[in-house]
Amino acid sequence: MTLQELYTRIDGNYDHAVQIMRMEKLISRYVLKFPSSDLNGSLMEAARSMDPTQLFERAHAMKGVCANMGFDKLAEAVGEITEEFRPGNPRKYTDAEIKDKLARINDMYQRTIDGIHAYEQSL
Amino acid sequence: MIKSGQIKRQRQVLVVEDQALNRDILGMILENDYEILNAENGLEALEIIQTHLNTLSIVLLDLMMPVMDGFEVLERMRADERMRRIPIIVLTAEKKAELRALQLGAADFIAKPYDAHEVILARVARIIELSEGRQLIRAAERDSLTGLYNPGFFFEYAEQIYRYHPHWSMDAVVVNIERFHSVNDLNGRLFGDTILRTLGDAIREFLRGTEGIACRRDADRFDLYCLHCEDYHTVLQFFQQKLNELSHRVSVRLRMGVCPAFDGVSLVTLFDRAHTACNLVRGSYKTHLMIYNEDMYKRELYSQRLLNDLRQAVEERQFRVYYQPKYDIQSDPPRLNSAEALVRWVHPELGFISPGDFIPLFERNGLIHVVDNYVWSEAAGQIAAWREKLGMTVPLSVNVSRTEVFDPGLEKGLLKLIEDNGLSTKDFKLEITESAYTDEAEQLVAVIEKLREKGFEIEMDDFGSGYSSLNTISSLPIDVLKMDMKFIQNIEENNRDFRLVELILDIARYLKVPVVAEGAETEHQLSLLRDAGCDYVQGYYFSRPLPAEEFENLIRKEIEMKKERKV
Numbered sequence A: 001m002t003l004q005e006l007y008t009r010i011d012g013n014y015d016h017a018v019q020i021m022r023m024e025k026l027i028s029r030y031v032l033k034f035p036s037s038d039l040n041g042s043l044m045e046a047a048r049s050m051d052p053t054q055l056f057e058r059a060h061a062m063k064g065v066c067a068n069m070g071f072d073k074l075a076e077a078v079g080e081i082t083e084e085f086r087p088g089n090p091r092k093y094t095d096a097e098i099k100d101k102l103a104r105i106n107d108m109y110q111r112t113i114d115g116i117h118a119y120e121q122s123l
Numbered sequence B: 001m002i003k004s005g006q007i008k009r010q011r012q013v014l015v016v017e018d019q020a021l022n023r024d025i026l027g028m029i030l031e032n033d034y035e036i037l038n039a040e041n042g043l044e045a046l047e048i049i050q051t052h053l054n055t056l057s058i059v060l061l062d063l064m065m066p067v068m069d070g071f072e073v074l075e076r077m078r079a080d081e082r083m084r085r086i087p088i089i090v091l092t093a094e095k096k097a098e099l100r101a102l103q104l105g106a107a108d109f110i111a112k113p114y115d116a117h118e119v120i121l122a123r124v125a126r127i128i129e130l131s132e133g134r135q136l137i138r139a140a141e142r143d144s145l146t147g148l149y150n151p152g153f154f155f156e157y158a159e160q161i162y163r164y165h166p167h168w169s170m171d172a173v174v175v176n177i178e179r180f181h182s183v184n185d186l187n188g189r190l191f192g193d194t195i196l197r198t199l200g201d202a203i204r205e206f207l208r209g210t211e212g213i214a215c216r217r218d219a220d221r222f223d224l225y226c227l228h229c230e231d232y233h234t235v236l237q238f239f240q241q242k243l244n245e246l247s248h249r250v251s252v253r254l255r256m257g258v259c260p261a262f263d264g265v266s267l268v269t270l271f272d273r274a275h276t277a278c279n280l281v282r283g284s285y286k287t288h289l290m291i292y293n294e295d296m297y298k299r300e301l302y303s304q305r306l307l308n309d310l311r312q313a314v315e316e317r318q319f320r321v322y323y324q325p326k327y328d329i330q331s332d333p334p335r336l337n338s339a340e341a342l343v344r345w346v347h348p349e350l351g352f353i354s355p356g357d358f359i360p361l362f363e364r365n366g367l368i369h370v371v372d373n374y375v376w377s378e379a380a381g382q383i384a385a386w387r388e389k390l391g392m393t394v395p396l397s398v399n400v401s402r403t404e405v406f407d408p409g410l411e412k413g414l415l416k417l418i419e420d421n422g423l424s425t426k427d428f429k430l431e432i433t434e435s436a437y438t439d440e441a442e443q444l445v446a447v448i449e450k451l452r453e454k455g456f457e458i459e460m461d462d463f464g465s466g467y468s469s470l471n472t473i474s475s476l477p478i479d480v481l482k483m484d485m486k487f488i489q490n491i492e493e494n495n496r497d498f499r500l501v502e503l504i505l506d507i508a509r510y511l512k513v514p515v516v517a518e519g520a521e522t523e524h525q526l527s528l529l530r531d532a533g534c535d536y537v538q539g540y541y542f543s544r545p546l547p548a549e550e551f552e553n554l555i556r557k558e559i560e561m562k563k564e565r566k567v
Helices: A003-009 A014-021 A024-037 A039-049 A052-069 A072-085 A095-122 B020-030 B042-051 B070-079 B095-103 B117-141 B151-164 B180-187 B189-207 B232-244 B267-280 B294-315 B355-364 B368-390 B410-420 B441-453 B485-489 B495-511 B523-532 B548-566
Strands: B012-016 B035-039 B056-062 B088-092 B108-111 B170-177 B213-218 B221-227 B254-260 B289-291 B319-328 B335-347 B351-353 B396-399 B428-433 B457-463 B480-483 B515-518 B536-538
Touching (some): A003 A014, A003 A095, A014 B117, A024 A052, A024 A095, A024 B020, A039 A052, A052 B020, A072 A095, B020 B035, B020 B117, B035 B042, B042 B056, B042 B070, B056 B070, B056 B117, B070 B088, B070 B095, B088 B095, B088 B117, B095 B108, B151 B213, B151 B221, B170 B180, B170 B189, B170 B232, B180 B189, B189 B213, B189 B221, B189 B232, B221 B267, B232 B254, B232 B289, B254 B267, B267 B294, B294 B335, B294 B355, B294 B368, B319 B368, B335 B355, B335 B548, B351 B355, B355 B368, B368 B410, B368 B428, B368 B548, B410 B428, B410 B441, B480 B495, B485 B495, B485 B515, B495 B523
Parallel strands (some): B056 B088, B088 B108, B254 B289, B335 B396, B396 B428, B428 B457, B457 B480, B480 B515
Antiparallel strands (some): B170 B254, B213 B221, B319 B335, B319 B536, B335 B351
């Protein structure tokens, strides 16, 4: 699997990644590091308590990293949680709807990780 | 030879970001151009900044972080004078946060998700460049000892205030430390520096929150350009108090001159006037503050007029040389011995100008040689003219100012005058005031010795008005003592003054030099002086200073008397 195929598989933005990191081998290095960041684990932990502050901080952190990696779909989904719990913002969704969104984020994240593992094995 | 590349260090960048991947990506973008330091949160960042204060070129700061967020880092850095110089670029995705960060002192921002790496590199490079440029300017614009502006930048900024805020009423203020060099000599340079720093701090405190600016103009002079203040006594007291607190052992006095804004007067002139005002209280024990006023302005205008008109006055022969005779009073009847050439200025518009008004002015401005040369030339020509016309040589004495003595061309110039007019050096006497001998006496004595070797006679003028000690006077090369006229004025009524005159005559006898008493006006004064052994008298008793043509009558009378004596 090529890096570009991986980005297609996980709905990422390969061009954006190239723009920031310039070389494929550098993108590859950081993509392979991504699974060890445990950003999703932290977010899912916050999802269990539904603590708004924790949800905001962890979603914000995950969104930042995903956006820089060019994982646009994931970044967009986590961005919704960030804005939902940003201090001062009015809530738009019910807790049940949020839990549903978080479950989808978890799925997307798992697909991303699976994709990265597949890419790693193809190297 | 040191090549610049060898001394140029790689600039340090601190990346403050809680997410390792984001840190790594930024580090990767910057690592070819910069040395990268990393911090995971604000607290860790501040610790790194503290230990790299002098080497850190920039901080890239995430705003949302655990432990301590980026806003607090911004606030803490802004509050710390040493950290404040390090520029910060914030990393953020939110417009609101950008604005707040910029208000807290951030220099720029990098948007998240990151822009193309070229954009990030360009932003970092630009902010470092701007910051280093600002620091270079700051180093050049500030006096390193006091932190106040250097004079060049001060005048540049003052000029901007002057030009762009003409409705602000600004005062030019000059503050000076009395006898600062002595304070330095007695207490050491370190203490002197402490005084300057303390005064600088006090001035900064006074100006804080106002539109005023200040500089250290030179060693111990400070210039302030500040909004008009009615009570400078309090300001001066405040500065003085700060210096008094430094040491109970050392007394340091300040003086201050102030010039309020005058319409149409340039900034440089305002400071010149403030400086003039400041100098007027130099050495005064009672007054330490002088505000430049209308009278001073008029005096200054008058002085400037005289300075401007000097050259023309010489060209148009507005200066007139008058001659006051000196009589040998030990002869009976007294005999005309010589005369002093004295200058008068008859200005076509200002009328008669007293020498007391223009001589000190020209001395202060280094122009006295113009007048002196004029008088010397006239006097030398007059000796020759009288000799030819009347057959008698009347030696003339001329004044030589202190600055003239140090002119390397003095001897040559005088000898040329003597030669051109066919005179002997004995005919041309040089009067040098006693006060001229006080500073750099050794150098002055060396010049005078050479002049005496050429045959010129040296008369010490105004003896008794200066501060010569008996020890000094005995070693000075002089041929005649001219007693200051204030000793003569009261000798008829005041026995104490007469005793002083006798004392001076005793000193002269000890030195084996004759004495000329100046200012004798009455028969009784003359008789007292003659009986006390005084040799010569110059004063109104014999004659006021006369124009050359009137002086001829005295010469003719003397020639007649000579003839009678022979008969």
